[in-house]
Amino acid sequence: MEETTSTILAALSSLPPSHLTNLTNTILSSTRRHHRRLTFLLSSPSLFSLTLHHLHTLSLQQKTLLISRHLLSFLHLLTQSNNPTSPLPPPVSTSMRERDTDAVLLLLLFCETHKYNPEALTAPFSHWRLNLNKIFSNTLLTLSYSSAPPLGACFGSVLIPFIETVSRCWRLVGVLGCEEGKEVKEVAASAATVVSLPAVEVSVGGRECVICKEEMQVGRDVCELPCQHLFHWMCILPWLGKKNTCPCCRFRLPSDDVFGEIQRLWEVLVKISAKHI
């Protein structure tokens, strides 16, 4: 099994049943939404050619960015369900313009078709839409989850295709953007995160702020990061304006950088799954 797939599976298996059901339902509704959109896109000659045209105008880098944002929304779903009470706000906005969503959905369908039905794309260009439409309708028939599937069936019909899509996005992005282990450039913590950081009162003396090396006075309001390390506000705010990591333990806070976020959420998933392998 591919490493990506096994990491996701391990993270999923760590979920309590109620979280898994919630996650499955969320994935199911987003999958249905995407399938409805693709069905519409493939049945409309004008929308199909508009989307195709939009795809043509995008550079490889822009396409990667689109798929990355798509992947980011999946990773966000996965990590959020592992930690539903996370005090951190969601990462960079994963909401995309409809035109961009269409482009991603079509791009992923092209990749899948290229892999399993390459002959559909060697046909003349004018046949693409009908060919894709036929393939996609067949896929939907095999999935056939018109009514809510019983819990046992969820795993096969909802989660497996989801994991496959995440892995596919990961491969497409990984080639260019953010291979695992690759050093991420320094980025600022996202403004939404910084605003949401809690102030806590120092209750015991003798604790030092590692940035200025001065003691934090008892009774004073200081900033607490999610890793529970404390800092003077005056010290940590400028720091987070440049870096999204804790000065003590390098805990990574959300940023507005798409590739940085993918890597951060992936590391979260890897940590979760490592506990359960």
Ligand SMILES: [Zn+2]
């Ligand atoms: Zn300080």
Ligand SMILES: [Zn+2]
């Ligand atoms: Zn820390």
